[in-house]
Amino acid sequence: MSRLRRPVDVAALATLLMGATGLGACAPPDPEPTPTRLELSTPGDTPPAARDLSTVSPTASSSGSAPTSPGMTTPATPATADGTGSPTAATTTTALPAGLDPGNRFYDTDRSLQRSPWFAGAWPVMVPYGCTSAPYYDADARCPASRGFHHGVDVALPCGTVITSGVAGTVVDPATPRRPGPAYGPNALRVRTTDATRDVLVGHARRVLVSPGQRVEPGTPLAEVGDLGAPDGCHLHLEVRAAGGAVDTATDPAPVLRLSASDPVGG
Numbered sequence: 122m123s124r125l126r127r128p129v130d131v132a133a134l135a136t137l138l139m140g141a142t143g144l145g146a147c148a149p150p151d152p153e154p155t156p157t158r159l160e161l162s163t164p165g166d167t168p169p170a171a172r173d174l175s176t177v178s179p180t181a182s183s184s185g186s187a188p189t190s191p192g193m194t195t196p197a198t199p200a201t202a203d204g205t206g207s208p209t210a211a212t213t214t215t216a217l218p219a220g221l222d223p224g225n226r227f228y229d230t231d232r233s234l235q236r237s238p239w240f241a242g243a244w245p246v247m248v249p250y251g252c253t254s255a256p257y258y259d260a261d262a263r264c265p266a267s268r269g270f271h272h273g274v275d276v277a278l279p280c281g282t283v284i285t286s287g288v289a290g291t292v293v294d295p296a297t298p299r300r301p302g303p304a305y306g307p308n309a310l311r312v313r314t315t316d317a318t319r320d321v322l323v324g325h326a327r328r329v330l331v332s333p334g335q336r337v338e339p340g341t342p343l344a345e346v347g348d349l350g351a352p353d354g355c356h357l358h359l360e361v362r363a364a365g366g367a368v369d370t371a372t373d374p375a376p377v378l379r380l381s382a383s384d385p386v387g388g
């Protein structure tokens with residue numbers, strides 16, 4: 122007796138084969154690529170160094186750099202010493218007179234405007250004579266906390282203000298020994314007093330109005346205020362040295378500058 126063959130369902134067989142092929146193609150997916158360092162950064166993320174910088178006061182820095190100076194008509198914040206030789210913001214703000222150089226920097230807490238026979242009007246002192254927290258000077262053994270020593274007085278004045286002599290004497294030839302260095306600007310001049318004991322030095326001038334050997338009297342126009350050689354704007358730097366002496370002979374110029382306080386700034 123012969124064996125009967127079961128008919129083959131072609132359609133079912135085709136469906137089965139297609140299913141098997143599909144299953145064989147479903148391999149495990151490739152792992153996700155590892156994000157790069159850049160991809161791990163979140164938008165707006167601030168590097169730590171930049172965050173540290175954001176904590177520094179805009180008016181003073183721990184490195185002793187000069188505080189930001191206001192414009193001509195905005196309030197000024199003088200600097201005071203904090204015991205480390207760095208300037209710190211004062212607790213009171215004072216309005217500066219109009220017309221000053223926006224680049225002026227102040228390291229004197231005296232609120233008074235000062236008058237002098239050396240200039241017209243009343244203006245504030247930027248850097249007084251002696252130990253100072255101003256960062257422009259090397260540490261001096263006479264001063265605490267690694268502060269520098271300022272050998273003259275700096276008075277903030279509008280650029281171009283005419284400086285008039287407060288003493289009688291003779292304009293020293295720039296070729297004379299002990300000529301002021303480049304920090305005083307190319308137009309620094311000296312007036313040797315009549316008794317030939319002192320040289321009165323005017324620094325940072327933008328233009329000189331006298332000639333070497335010229336005799337001057339109190340009130341004689343000497344120069345125009347500038348900022349040549351200065352890092353802190355237009356001002357009068359007045360210094361008193363021994364006749365023919367170097368900077369180490371400088372003495373307090375107060376008796377020659379003869380500052381007298383006017384009304385307090387903003388007072």
